[in-house]
Amino acid sequence: MKIAIIGTGNLGKSIAKGLITNNAITSLYLTKRNLEDIQEFDGYKNVHLTTDNTEAVRQSDIIIFAVQPAHFEQILNYIKPELTEKHVLISTITGFLIPKIEAQVGADKFIIRAMPNTAIAVGKSMTCLCSNVQGAKRIKIAEAIFNRLGHSLSIPESQMQAATVVCASGVAFWMRLIRATTQAAIQLGFDAKEAQELAMYTSEGAASLLITNGNHPEEEIDRVTTPKGCTIEGLNEMEHKGLSSSLIQGMIASFNKISNIKEEQI
Ligand SMILES: NC(=O)C1=CN([C@@H]2O[C@H](COP(=O)(O)OP(=O)(O)OC[C@H]3O[C@@H](n4cnc5c(N)ncnc54)[C@H](O)[C@@H]3O)[C@@H](O)[C@H]2O)C=CC1
Numbered sequence: 001m002k003i004a005i006i007g008t009g010n011l012g013k014s015i016a017k018g019l020i021t022n023n024a025i026t027s028l029y030l031t032k033r034n035l036e037d038i039q040e041f042d043g044y045k046n047v048h049l050t051t052d053n054t055e056a057v058r059q060s061d062i063i064i065f066a067v068q069p070a071h072f073e074q075i076l077n078y079i080k081p082e083l084t085e086k087h088v089l090i091s092t093i094t095g096f097l098i099p100k101i102e103a104q105v106g107a108d109k110f111i112i113r114a115m116p117n118t119a120i121a122v123g124k125s126m127t128c129l130c131s132n133v134q135g136a137k138r139i140k141i142a143e144a145i146f147n148r149l150g151h152s153l154s155i156p157e158s159q160m161q162a163a164t165v166v167c168a169s170g171v172a173f174w175m176r177l178i179r180a181t182t183q184a185a186i187q188l189g190f191d192a193k194e195a196q197e198l199a200m201y202t203s204e205g206a207a208s209l210l211i212t213n214g215n216h217p218e219e220e221i222d223r224v225t226t227p228k229g230c231t232i233e234g235l236n237e238m239e240h241k242g243l244s245s246s247l248i249q250g251m252i253a254s255f256n257k258i259s260n261i262k263e264e265q266i
């Protein structure tokens, strides 16, 4: 696949790492206004670094946009003359709706929105996808890319804002939970490195149980909570202090912020 990433920042770099590590490219063009920050990709076979977005678009079939929302419209306008029927446009931009992309480049273009997360760098991204009517004809291409780099789910565009919070911001939320677990483990006597090891692999094991067994989390919790034991004591204390409530409220706040991001673009 001939892929271009327009805007190789935090997410763009993660996607690039995932694509390169998984041998998912025929050629990969990475663009950024200042190439110094992406020198780590220099020297990889078939990987090209450039400040020229039009060159990247001309040389590629699949164009992944990973710039901040405020820059997207201008970039679309700039590359529009280069777009042909071969191009599949994949936007990872938060809050930038398909009708607005169509207004810039035309509804006849294959337009897909993807909401991956930074775990794409290690082939573990949960990525939600949606498309315009034309893009539906190329959604299999996007599924092939993102399934190779993790797990994908096609959803209506109306759920994309929620998917951004749960999956994309979700990595940061989980990191904080893992970090808090690590801090507790240190207080309980492990050194910092061991504490993080325990936290990382325990959270991986918990998620793997659900993925492999398809069970509800409470079913797995019931297997751990020995009557009158230490687990239920800890769990109940966490809930008294508002663990679930705090997570839910934080995610709703994050969701509401995306509406503001959309308004800031207008
Ligand atoms: N960071 C994340 O985990 C996720 C981010 N997103 C979305 O991805 C987009 C990028 O987010 P981040 O990577 O966090 O931002 P970022 O600021 O790290 O990356 C954006 C990059 O675009 C580059 N850029 C700006 N104008 C450019 C131009 N004209 N040509 C080429 N490159 C240009 C910037 O130099 C920067 O490196 C945002 O729209 C965000 O909502 C979506 C899912 C996850």
Ligand SMILES: O=C(O)[C@@H]1CCC=N1
Pocket: 094, 164, 168, 169
């Ligand atoms: O924080 C943000 O706005 C972007 C979207 C999801 C992850 N990073």
